[in-house]
Amino acid sequence: MKSNYIKQIFFAISLLVLSSCSDDFLDKKPTEYVTYEDITKTTDDLMTLLNGIHRSLYIRYESNQNENGLGGMMQQVDIAGDDVVFPATNGWFLQVYNWNGVANENAQDVRFPYRTYYRIIRNANTILGAVDTTIGPDADKKVLKGQALLYRAFCHYQLVQLFGKRYVNGVDNSQLGVPLVLVVGNEGFARSTVEQVYTQINKDLDEANTLLVGYTKPNNSHLGLSVAQGLKARVALTQGNWAIAADYAAKAKTGIALMNAEEYVKGFNDYAGKEWMWGSHINEVQTDYFGNFGAYMSRNYNSTVIRTCPKAINSKLYNLIPTTDVRSKLFDKTGVHASLNLPSSFTKYPYTSQKFLSVSTGDSRCDVPYMRVAEMYLIEAEAKARLGQADAAAVLFALVKTRDTGYTLSTKTGQALVDEIWFQRRIELWGEGFRFYDLKRTNSPLDRSGANHNSTITNNVINVPATDKRWQWLIPRAEINANPLVKQNEL
Incomplete structure (x- = not known):
């Protein structure tokens, strides 16, 4: 009992250290209880730190309740797109929805992702800086290093998509990206070029893909080989490296089954689901109540935001979904959601989503999906269609026939087939944090016209050309003040 209590204290201290910010972040100075050396001495110690990173993906870093880890940032990039609709005025991420927050260097909306991703990077770098000399089995060191590299690559990848200009295949991508941070320390780093950032991302991914061979992860909050392959496929798709994207997506989906229709409509709230590759499980003792993903993206949790401003799908997109498609059942054109027996206090709007469901009206917990195997089918199909390979349509068919x-x-080829794949991607991955990135990587404009977006709520942000400077979110002014080496995007 005493041993378990000590372990719980140690774990809590590690989480507190991992969750601190700015110059206090993983401070190497001794605290009242532990020193940096104490928590990096053995592979068991580093496993505790790694578990702290897993946990940090769904904790609230900032004061605002909607700024809860990766789930909050997934909402941001979908809300900034065209497929998630606010049917009513709501304060949470409203400034992202109308694009004011992303163009304001003092906005919490840009500070939240910038700080959160770099916090995770710093924690990953702590493991990477200590793992080679720590005491423990080599097998454990490979697992620690592989997962830490994936976290570092993933975070740099998310950051460069938000704050840098889009990657263009076949040219010198010398446009400013984001600072590459590969060590723990308080020194400032200038922004690397977009090309340099992607080069490092791929270096980390390639090493992780080697280190994690043979590793069996205990659950889907951990990052195994399939996740490493999946992230490599994602990055390659963004860079237009079609052959690599197709190859790694095919590898990543090997041996992972798709959900059937009955499983598909159960609420997207169980990270142990057979289609999930990576996600966070929100257990009862670590819930954040009004900060959970389910408190914003579910339809059944009894909170002000769900009652008054439930998330809806772009009506123009929804009306293209065949009635034979199970994904049409994830949204209610009437807004009544009869199967959920919503209380009368819930305002009803058409086209609202019930894709994500919380545990109950009084429990907002909803596991958060970061990667599902369906995405790998879509990546492989798109990459092969871009290459003109004959089996691209067959890969798409293997996914869509289950829906x-x-x-x-499909008998389509060329851009017509790519367009069909993009349509399937929009309805398959709705609400999972891809739409803004997809518009940006494909150099597509934002087009909310002819749908259920309310121009008053969007502040008339209905159409945004692909050349608009706001596709590059502004670097937080606080970061520039702290690190003059960082140059701002165009104001």
Whole structure:
């Protein structure tokens, strides 16, 4: 009992250290209880730190309740797109929805992702800086190093997509990206070029793909080989490296089954689901109540934001989904959601989503999906279509036939097939944090016209050309003040 209590204290201290910010972040100075050396001495110690990173993906870093880890940032990048709709005025991420927050260097909306991703990077770098000399089995060191590299690559990848200009295949991507931070320390770093950032991302991913061979992860909050392959496929798709994207997506989906129609409509709230590759499980003792993903993206949690401003799908997109497609059942054109028996206090709006469901009206917990195998089918299909490979449509068919009983093998080729894949991607990955990135990587404009977006709520942000400077979010002014080496994007 005493041993378990000591372990719990140690774990709590590690989380507190991991969750601190700015110059206090993983401070190497002794605290009242432990020193930096104490928590990096053995592979068991570093495993505790790694578990702290897993946990940090769904904790509230900032004071605002909606700024809860990766789930909050997933909401941001979908809300900034065209497929998630606010049917009513709501204070949470409203400035992202109308694009004011992303163009304000003092806004919490840009500070939240910038600080959060760099916090995770710093924690990953702590493991990477200590793992080679720590005491423990080599097998454990490989697992620690592999997962830490994936976290570092993933965070740099998310950051460069938000704050840098889009990657263009075949040219010198010398445009400013984000600072590459590869060591723990308080020194400032200038912004690397977009090319340099992607070079490092791929270096980390390639090493992780080697280190994690043979590793069996205990659950889907850990990052195994399939996740490493999946992230490599994502990055390659963004860079337009089609052959690499197709190859790694095919590897990543090997041996992972797709959900059937009955499983698909159960609420997207169980990270142990057979289609999930990576996600966070929100257990009862670590819940953040009004800060959880389910407190914003579910339809059934009894909170002000869910009652008054439930998330809806772009009506123009929804009306293109065949009635034979199970994904149409994730949204209610009437807004009544009869199967949920919503209380009368819940305002009803058309086209609202019930894709994500919380545990109950009084419990906002909803596991958060970061990667599902369906995405890998879509990546492989798009990459092969771009290459003109004959089996691209067959890869798409293998996915969509499990969703739509009326779907037939597409006879389209070229851009027409790519367009069909993009449509399937929009309805398959709705609400999972991809839309803004997809618009940016494909050099597509924002187009909310002809749908259920309210121009008053969006502040008339209905159409935004692909050349608009706001596709590059502003670097937080606090970061520039602290590190003059960082140059701001165009104001």
